[in-house]
Amino acid sequence: MSAVADSGQAAGGQPPVTKVSEAVIRIAGNSQDGIQAIGGFLARLAGRSEQEVMTFMTIPSTISGGPSIFQVRIGSGEVLSAGDEADMLLAFYQHSYDSHLSSLKLGGIVLYDSDHVTEFKPENLEKFRHVPVPISGATVEAIGGTGRDKGKNVFSLGLLARIYDLDVEKLKKLVTERFTGKDPKIAETAITAFNGGYSFQLQHLLKSYQLEHSQKKIGRPQVVMNGNEAIAYGLIAAGVRFGAGYPITPWSDIMELLRRELPKYGGSFQQCEDEIASISMAIGASWGGRVAVTGSSGPGISLKTEALGWASMAEMPLIVVDVQRGGPSTGMPTNIEQSDLNIACFGGHGDSPRVVIAPATVEECFYAAIEAVNIARKFSTPVVFLTDQGIATRIEAFPEPDLKAICQDISPDLSPVAEHKPYDLTAPDGITRHLAPGTLVASGKYPVVTGLEHDELGHPTGSPKLHLQMTAKRRNKLKKLAAELPRPTVYGASEGQVLLVSWGSAQGPVREAVDRFRSLGDAVSAVHVKYINPLPEGLDEIFKGFRHIFVVELTDEGLYGYGQFGAVLRARYCDPKIKGITKVDGLTWKVKEIIDRVRAGIGAANQAALNA
Amino acid sequence: MSNLEMPFAVLPRTTATTGLTIPIPLPEAERKGLTKKEISADHPTWCPGCGDFSVLALYFKLIEKRKLIHEKITTVAGIGCSSRFPYFVQAHGAHYIHGRALPFASGVSLSRPDLHVFVFGGDGDAFSIGGNHFTHTARKNIKLSYLVMDNNVYGLTKNQTSPTSPLGYKSKTDIWGSKDRPINPLKQAITAGATFVGRTSATNPNHLLQMMEAAMDHDGFSFIQCLSECVEFHPGAFDNSTPRKGGKFELVPASHDVTDEYAAYKLAEELSPGLFGIFYQTNRPTKNANEQGIIADHQAKVAGLEPWQILQKNFDRMK
Numbered sequence: 001m002s003a004v005a006d007s008g009q010a011a012g013g014q015p016p017v018t019k020v021s022e023a024v025i026r027i028a029g030n031s032q033d034g035i036q037a038i039g040g041f042l043a044r045l046a047g048r049s050e051q052e053v054m055t056f057m058t059i060p061s062t063i064s065g066g067p068s069i070f071q072v073r074i075g076s077g078e079v080l081s082a083g084d085e086a087d088m089l090l091a092f093y094q095h096s097y098d099s100h101l102s103s104l105k106l107g108g109i110v111l112y113d114s115d116h117v118t119e120f121k122p123e124n125l126e127k128f129r130h131v132p133v134p135i136s137g138a139t140v141e142a143i144g145g146t147g148r149d150k151g152k153n154v155f156s157l158g159l160l161a162r163i164y165d166l167d168v169e170k171l172k173k174l175v176t177e178r179f180t181g182k183d184p185k186i187a188e189t190a191i192t193a194f195n196g197g198y199s200f201q202l203q204h205l206l207k208s209y210q211l212e213h214s215q216k217k218i219g220r221p222q223v224v225m226n227g228n229e230a231i232a233y234g235l236i237a238a239g240v241r242f243g244a245g246y247p248i249t250p251w252s253d254i255m256e257l258l259r260r261e262l263p264k265y266g267g268s269f270q271q272c273e274d275e276i277a278s279i280s281m282a283i284g285a286s287w288g289g290r291v292a293v294t295g296s297s298g299p300g301i302s303l304k305t306e307a308l309g310w311a312s313m314a315e316m317p318l319i320v321v322d323v324q325r326g327g328p329s330t331g332m333p334t335n336i337e338q339s340d341l342n343i344a345c346f347g348g349h350g351d352s353p354r355v356v357i358a359p360a361t362v363e364e365c366f367y368a369a370i371e372a373v374n375i376a377r378k379f380s381t382p383v384v385f386l387t388d389q390g391i392a393t394r395i396e397a398f399p400e401p402d403l404k405a406i407c408q409d410i411s412p413d414l415s416p417v418a419e420h421k422p423y424d425l426t427a428p429d430g431i432t433r434h435l436a437p438g439t440l441v442a443s444g445k446y447p448v449v450t451g452l453e454h455d456e457l458g459h460p461t462g463s464p465k466l467h468l469q470m471t472a473k474r475r476n477k478l479k480k481l482a483a484e485l486p487r488p489t490v491y492g493a494s495e496g497q498v499l500l501v502s503w504g505s506a507q508g509p510v511r512e513a514v515d516r517f518r519s520l521g522d523a524v525s526a527v528h529v530k531y532i533n534p535l536p537e538g539l540d541e542i543f544k545g546f547r548h549i550f551v552v553e554l555t556d557e558g559l560y561g562y563g564q565f566g567a568v569l570r571a572r573y574c575d576p577k578i579k580g581i582t583k584v585d586g587l588t589w590k591v592k593e594i595i596d597r598v599r600a601g602i603g604a605a606n607q608a609a610l611n612a
Numbered sequence: 613m614s615n616l617e618m619p620f621a622v623l624p625r626t627t628a629t630t631g632l633t634i635p636i637p638l639p640e641a642e643r644k645g646l647t648k649k650e651i652s653a654d655h656p657t658w659c660p661g662c663g664d665f666s667v668l669a670l671y672f673k674l675i676e677k678r679k680l681i682h683e684k685i686t687t688v689a690g691i692g693c694s695s696r697f698p699y700f701v702q703a704h705g706a707h708y709i710h711g712r713a714l715p716f717a718s719g720v721s722l723s724r725p726d727l728h729v730f731v732f733g734g735d736g737d738a739f740s741i742g743g744n745h746f747t748h749t750a751r752k753n754i755k756l757s758y759l760v761m762d763n764n765v766y767g768l769t770k771n772q773t774s775p776t777s778p779l780g781y782k783s784k785t786d787i788w789g790s791k792d793r794p795i796n797p798l799k800q801a802i803t804a805g806a807t808f809v810g811r812t813s814a815t816n817p818n819h820l821l822q823m824m825e826a827a828m829d830h831d832g833f834s835f836i837q838c839l840s841e842c843v844e845f846h847p848g849a850f851d852n853s854t855p856r857k858g859g860k861f862e863l864v865p866a867s868h869d870v871t872d873e874y875a876a877y878k879l880a881e882e883l884s885p886g887l888f889g890i891f892y893q894t895n896r897p898t899k900n901a902n903e904q905g906i907i908a909d910h911q912a913k914v915a916g917l918e919p920w921q922i923l924q925k926n927f928d929r930m931k
Binding site for chain 2: 044047048177221222223224225229233236237239241242244261263264265266267268270272273274276277278280281282283284285286287288289290292306307310314400401403404406407409414416417418435436437438439440441442444445446447448449450451452459460
């Protein structure tokens with residue numbers, strides 16, 4: 001909590017108000033306590049106040065029960081990560097208190113349910129400001145005592161609203177919107193609980209806080225959503241009208257949303273009997289003339305790879321979303337990891353080129369989904385959209401897209417053609433174009449799409465020459481794409497000691513690490529890679545400006561110590577400066593971890609240089 | 613990052629333009645049907661004497677007789693000898709991966725209601741590697757016609773036991789004779805919820821055409837088991853149902869009520885030689901119709917709105 005100015009004693013005997021530029025609040029309880037809802041309200045409030053917000057959550061992989069946290073970071077300036085340390089911990093139970101006290105910064109506030117949290121270590125009482133509230137009892141008192149544990153979350157939201165001087169009217173409106181369903185009493189009860197929390201007399205709180213007004217002048221209202229929602233809406237905006245999938249965490253939200261929404265647009269999403277059927281159905285629909293989507297997480301992606309190979313061979317446009325989680329196998333289903341990079345780029349049999357795009361933020365999930373569809377169409381290729389559990393579930397606010405300008409119609413063109421060879425080797429741009437079935441071909445020669453090596457019409461061939469030519473065709477179109485991709489740009493100075501390379505959701509914490517390094521006078525910069533396969537041009541030029549290059553990613557270091565993306569970059573650029581900073585603890589990067597690992601990495605490199 | 617550029621914007625379709633002019637097609641009613649010459653493509657790669665030739669010939673016949681046009685049909689297959697089918701048909705076709713022709717075809721059928729999807733395959737494709745899809749395509753009643761050329765053996769990989777190989781069948785993987793109970797495709801289909809279950813043989817062209825027509829006219833998932841002899845690896849497999857080889861081609865009795873699921877199941881008990889004809893047929897809403905119903909309901913609620921306006925409503929709720 002970066003304090004900027006104390007305004008002194010506020011009127012009316014209230015604690016003095018301190019203005020802060022940002023706040024990190026961690027809410028810890030059990031998964032059924034509705035703590036995600038509190039975080040969601042705070043995030044949406046931030047969105048409506050033109051503030052930046054980022055959240056982080058963990059949920060147990062069990063259906064009900066189990067510890068769960070939700071961390072929300074709200075700031076008036078740029079928010080790049082969910083925050084290393086919390087300013088405020090709201091703990092519902094003893095176990096929440098015990099497990100998460102260490103996430104609190106020294107001198108931070110722990111607001112705890114004194115009906116459940118009763119044991120304290122004396123040294124902790126000195127380190128952190130303890131503010132007891134009988135949350136369970138007071139909630140029951142406030143709403144009439146029937147709801148057992150229900151309502152604790154909204155009561156707590158009221159407490160936070162008081163402490164952070166949040167916009168009560170906006171919050172009440174959000175709460176009312178959220179709970180307005182069939183029974184108006186539910187919304188009334190929620191507001192009663194909120195008021196109970198807001199008017200609760202807090203002991204031991206020395207001051208309250210006020211978030212500074214945002215510096216942003218975006219001119220458009222902000223929308224607040226998580227990464228999975230942004231992908232689904234991006235695909236709809238891109239014109240996708242058919243998809244198929246099979247449930248798997250953390251991908252399922254995307255299929256549920258598309259299932260619910262697509263019928264409004266005349267489309268549909270199918271839940272299939274398995275992962276293979278779902279990619280197959282999507283490929284069938286893509287061949288039908290309009291790019292379709294399937295998706296999964298690691299284990300499901302493995303099952304889809306044979307069909308993905310078919311899409312590479314037949315050169316069929318397709319979107320495959322991979323929301324990565326901890327692997328291999330069932331692994332850590334509700335934790336973050338980026339270890340599907342290899343399968344996304346190379347998974348499958350034979351040489352099967354495909355495009356891999358990894359969005360870095362929730363906003364980028366929306367825009368990159370559209371871009372993925374357009375690349376799939378333009379280059380007639382499968383595109384793997386590689387995201388992760390962290391970005392899937394975290395909530396961000398971003399300026400509302402100009403939907404009228406963005407939404408596109410990609411319905412198939414069925415008008416007759418004179419003749420058509422989908423795999424035309426003489427096509428000037430070298431790129432395959434399919435005809436949707438139902439198109440009349442005047443020449444009477446109809447194309448076939450196939451997984452066999454084929455001639456220009458799609459008919460099978462065993463010709464060595466054609467296999468060479470077609471393999472080159474499938475490869476070269478991606479080289480053509482690589483040449484068209486926007487070149488990556490350096491965050492920070494273009495020359496220096498250290499370059500941090502990030503991909504996917506590591507972008508935020510890496511940039512924050514760069515900011516912190518630079519504020520200390522260290523010559524550290526970063527480059528973020530959004531297009532993983534093919535790589536864009538220009539990275540080698542950027543690498544030249546730095547002595548050390550560290551690829552920061554959530555993969556294991558691997559047998560050779562470079563991590564997955566690090567190994568790809570090493571193979572691509574043969575640059576021995578490239579080293580990996582990797583981890584697989586199932587959690588997002590903390591800025592401090594990156595900083596410590598960079599220092600250790602430079603130390604090791606210098607030591608090696610001395611020894612040499 | 614609010615004003616992200618959107619590279620790779622949508623391109624119009626490009627097609628080769630040579631001297632050929634694009635004709636304006638006649639209305640469907642005024643068209644002559646396609647001729648066999650127009651509809652046949654590559655020469656089949658099947659062994660001489662293979663039963664699959666007959667299925668291909670009668671598919672051509674079906675297209676000719678029913679005046680099907682290129683704009684209305686697709687031919688889809690998985691992997692196997694019989695699955696080479698789409699290459700031999702001069703029409704939009706897809707040769708997909710092993711066992712997954714049905715979900716691929718379902719994607720076509722559900723997203724392109726204007727097309728009739730014919731799926732061809734073999735017993736390994738349908739009942740072994742693709743067994744799960746057979747069950748679910750049937751229960752969902754996805755509108756398409758599925759003809760399985762059942763030869764009771766893996767032919768393309770040269771004589772391994774198939775899921776329909778009879779007990780005692782000696783193959784390269786069961787040199788002492790198969791001991792696994794074979795699948796009964798008809799019972800499997802009925803149990804899974806197929807709404808059209810028929811059986812025919814490549815040796816009886818008239819009957820095969822009848823079955824294909826009935827399957828095509830059925831509104832739902834129509835399944836035909838077509839006995840198709842593999843002369844190379846399993847010769848004589850169906851002699852007992854082939855009159856010219858001394859067998860008996862016996863039809864499903866006219867008295868059989870095709871809507872009676874249990875009666876159909878009983879009739880399907882013995883399949884060597886077994887009976888031929890429609891075992892089971894019922895009308896149940898197709899997945900296609902159900903989805904169209906859902907779409908109609910949802911679209912009624914957003915009538916008059918452009919897609920971006922529908923999306924805008926969702927975004928307004930997230931502010």
